[in-house]
Amino acid sequence: MSEATRVMPKKRITTMAAKKRQEAIAGYLFMTPALIIFLVFLIIPIGAAIYLSLTDWNGITPVFDKGAFSFVGLDNYSDLLRGYHTDDAGEIVKATTRQKDFFIALKNTTYYVLGVVPTQTILALILAVILNQRWLKARGFFRTAFYFPSITSSVVISIIFMWMFTRGGLVNTTIQALFSGYDNNQFVNWLDDPRGVLHILLEQFGVSRTSVGDWASNRVFGLTLWEWISGPSITMSTIMILNTWTTIGTMMVIFLAALQNIPGSVYEAAAIDGANAWQIFRRITVPLLRPTTFFVVTLGLIGCFQIFDQVYVISSGGPAKTTYTIAYMVYLNGFDRSAMGLAAATAILLFIIIFVFTLLQRTIVKERANI
Amino acid sequence: MRKVHLLTLLVVLALVISGAGAALARQEVxxxxxxxxxxxxxxxxxxxxxxxxxxxxxxxxxxxxxxxxxxxxxxxxxxxxxxxxxxxxxxxxxxxxxxxxxxxxxxxxxxxxxxxxxxxxxxxxxxxxxxxxxxxxxIMALQYNKDMFDAAGLEYPTPDWTWDDLRAAAEKLTGTDAEGRTVLGLVTPPNFERWLPFLYQAGGSVLNEGWTEVTLDSDEAREALEFYVGMVRDGIAGPPSAVDAGWGGEAFGQGRVAMAMEGNWVIKYLLDQFPDLNWGVTELPKHPSGGQATMVxxxxxxxxxxxxxxxxxxxxxxxxxxxxxxxxxxxxxxxxxxxxxxxxxxxxxxxxxxxxAGFLAGAPYAHKWQFPVGFGEVFDTFNSGLQLAFEGQALPEDVIADTAAVAEEVLAR
CATH class of the missing domain: 3.40.190.10 (Periplasmic binding protein-like II)
Known part of the structure; x- marks a missing residue:
């Protein structure tokens, strides 16, 4: 007995340790496939992109060849960011085309994000709340219908939208059927109109480039102030409508799942306290959905900043560069202009922009939660 | 005896190996x-x-x-x-x-x-x-809709046509079709390469012979672009999107423009998609001074x-x-x-x-579509300016100046 008690614990400890080690090994083994995929398809490419962004690689010469590229330090970044400045000799250096193009892309992408993210979040929330009502018949059908665009190929949807939005297409003829004053000759050229919507709006109030004065000609990062306040072009707006429509479904499903997690007792309590439908929505539903809203907005921000395929299919950056987006510039620099180093630098800048915006939004949501 | 055997064996072996080698090599590539x-x-x-x-x-x-x-x-x-x-x-x-x-x-x-x-x-x-x-x-050439020319009582275009003839015809051919839709005289895609023939016809150029200098900022270039944009501003020509088409050939095939300046890829497309279309081809018109050019x-x-x-x-x-x-x-x-x-x-x-024949005739005097590395930025600048110029939001001379500046920047890189 005494012998057994002396031996047993010792034996147990060794088996426990062995078991733990074994479990650890098994755990890592289970994780290995995911870790390898993570390493090969994420960590290494990110490292390579950062490295290449410091070189002048053209993207064509085999990358492992000697002399395929040379190290240029931060030249690519200064090409993109450093604008109107004086050089060492004291001479004024104007913004380069690369820099202008980057800031045109940044401007377009920002307008795109500002337009799409709030719209899709609000519309998705409204749709989710409606679909969450018990009185609604055929909820399953509507859920599927609204979610459908999200799982359809974006290229296919883009092409269908192109047909709908051509000058004599479905959209224009429908508007014409509704408003008889809208005739053939004033059809909006949805897919090929470089005018900014804010410019058009300002024009309605008699504000134009000539009437605002000289301040509008001041250049910030290669673009005049007047150009900065153009708003998205008509064509960009068409792409914004398209993308809002396709992503709403995903966002709606996320909101729906969150809505179903809100216990019914909370609503009952509110109803007993005499809250009306709007008050319940505003004071119960929206605050309880805050973590989900953060998730949806973050997802939207990241997705919107990366807008590429719709631009590639519908407008190829045109008309008049008004649908250049940062992700599209990455493609253009890398594959059209044989400057892969510059493309890598553009991609890194895009990553930084998204990262900063996400952090910013995180702090805002946190602060509001504390109030 | 034994020696002989060995020798034969070796010879046979060598033959077999070389034969197999040859057979292998044949299969290999x-x-x-x-x-x-x-x-x-x-x-x-x-x-x-x-x-x-x-x-x-x-x-x-x-x-x-x-x-x-x-x-x-x-x-x-x-x-x-x-x-x-x-x-x-x-x-x-x-x-x-x-x-x-x-x-x-x-x-x-x-x-x-x-x-x-x-x-x-x-x-x-x-x-x-x-x-x-x-x-x-x-090769780029001029396609014309014979029925529209007949209806307007115009002679078909010939290789002797000049810019003035093109413009005059486009003016007469602009109107509306049976369904009340706009029909333009000419389709003018907003692309650098579509405008280049006009530049070359006017005697201008983009770069000098050795690609060391930008020669675009010239009176010839301004004249060529003013002519191209002028037709659009005057409503007798327009880009494909102005007549609900994706490209010039489609606009021409659908009868929404009377003339187009496409390459010979358009032949099969028109014959397959629009078999009833009555059309002809001739060389691109010349500059009034006689300058002749097209693109290959x-x-x-x-x-x-x-x-x-x-x-x-x-x-x-x-x-x-x-x-x-x-x-x-x-x-x-x-x-x-x-x-x-x-x-x-x-x-x-x-x-x-x-x-x-109209396409092939351009072969001897066609200019190549080729520019130095990185010229994509130049094309994009020009195309973007051209689209604005079509809308009346930019002046042709500014488009030329901007494009030349970008070209100089790219060359200096």
Missing amino acids: TLTLMGWSSSTAENDALMAQVEAFMAANPGIKVNVNLVPEYDTTIQAAFAAGDPPNVFYVDSSKLPDWAEAGVLASGEGKIENLEEHYESLLEAFTYNGTLYCPPKDFS FTVCYGVAADNNHPDESWKLVNFLTGAEGSKMVAEQGFGVIPPAKSAAETWLQAIGEEYG
Whole structure:
């Protein structure tokens, strides 16, 4: 007995340790496939992109060849960011085309994000709340219908939208059927109109480039102030409508799942306290959905900043560069202009922009939660 | 006796090994040919050419790989150091690829040089080195809708037409069709390469001979762009989107424009999609001073610099672009014109004299579509300015100045 008690614990400890080690090994083994995929398809490419962004690689010469590229330090970044400045000799250096193009892309992408993210979040929330009502018949059908665009190929949807939005297409003829004053000759050229919507709006109030004065000609990062306040072009707006429509479904499903997690007792309590439908929505539903809203907005921000395929299919950056987006510039620099180093630098800048915006939004949501 | 046996054995062995070696070598060589996918008929014709080559060269097997998104696919193959042996090279991409060192030099490798048009060989010469023989080419010409000309009581265009004739006709042909939709005299795509013929006709140029200086900022360029934009501002011409079309050929086929300036790729498209259309082709109009010019868009078969079978690759290229290979393509009568001069006549027969002659006539005086590495930024600047100019939001002279400035920046890089 005494012998057994002396031996047993010792034996147990060794088996426990062995078991733990074994479990650890098994755990890592289970994780290995995911870790390898993570390493090969994420960590290494990110490292390579950062490295290449410091070189002048053209993207064509085999990358492992000697002399395929040379190290240029931060030249690519200064090409993109450093604008109107004086050089060492004291001479004024104007913004380069690369820099202008980057800031045109940044401007377009920002307008795109500002337009799409709030719209899709609000519309998705409204749709989710409606679909969450018990009185609604055929909820399953509507859920599927609204979610459908999200799982359809974006290229296919883009092409269908192109047909709908051509000058004599479905959209224009429908508007014409509704408003008889809208005739053939004033059809909006949805897919090929470089005018900014804010410019058009300002024009309605008699504000134009000539009437605002000289301040509008001041250049910030290669673009005049007047150009900065153009708003998205008509064509960009068409792409914004398209993308809002396709992503709403995903966002709606996320909101729906969150809505179903809100216990019914909370609503009952509110109803007993005499809250009306709007008050319940505003004071119960929206605050309880805050973590989900953060998730949806973050997802939207990241997705919107990366807008590429719709631009590639519908407008190829045109008309008049008004649908250049940062992700599209990455493609253009890398594959059209044989400057892969510059493309890598553009991609890194895009990553930084998204990262900063996400952090910013995180702090805002946190602060509001504390109030 | 034993010695003799050994000797025979050795001889037999040697024979067997060499025979097997030869047989192995015959089987061994496999070439990859990469290109982009065109119409089914064109793909089939390429396959037929390749079959004929393989039948004539039993030791060589050719894998044909026609891919969508060709530019990105092949660039990835180059970058990974695993290019196909033979591949399509668009004349506009040649400087980039030659500069990157992925193209094998064609000097001394290309046969039948005298078979090819001078202007085409020039399009595939970069820094004094000829890289590859042309695969086919397309030339811009003027297409006109005969019914519309008849209805307006106008004479059909001739090669002697000048800009003034073009403008006058476009003015008369602009109107509305039976359904009340706008019909424009001429379709003017908002692209640099569509405007270039006008620049060259006016006697202007983009760069000097050696590509060392930008010569775009000139009176000739301003005159050419003012003419091009002027027709749009006056409502007698417009981009394809103004008449609900994706490109000029579609606008022309649908009868929404009376004239278009497309390349010979439009022939097959119009005959297939709009068989009832009554149309003709002639050379592009001249500048009033007599200046004549058009554009040639051409593709060649390049051979990879990093290549384990260079000799077999050139053999294939020379077969595909030679008289025999060209004739096989010519007989099919596609939109594109085969490279060898001898095949041009066959092509004309196959496609029809009335449609083909107007395009082919431009071959001797056509300018190549090729600019230095990085000129994409220049095209984009010009196209963007041109679109604004069409809308009346930019002046042609500013577009020229902006484009010239960007070109100088790119050249200085």
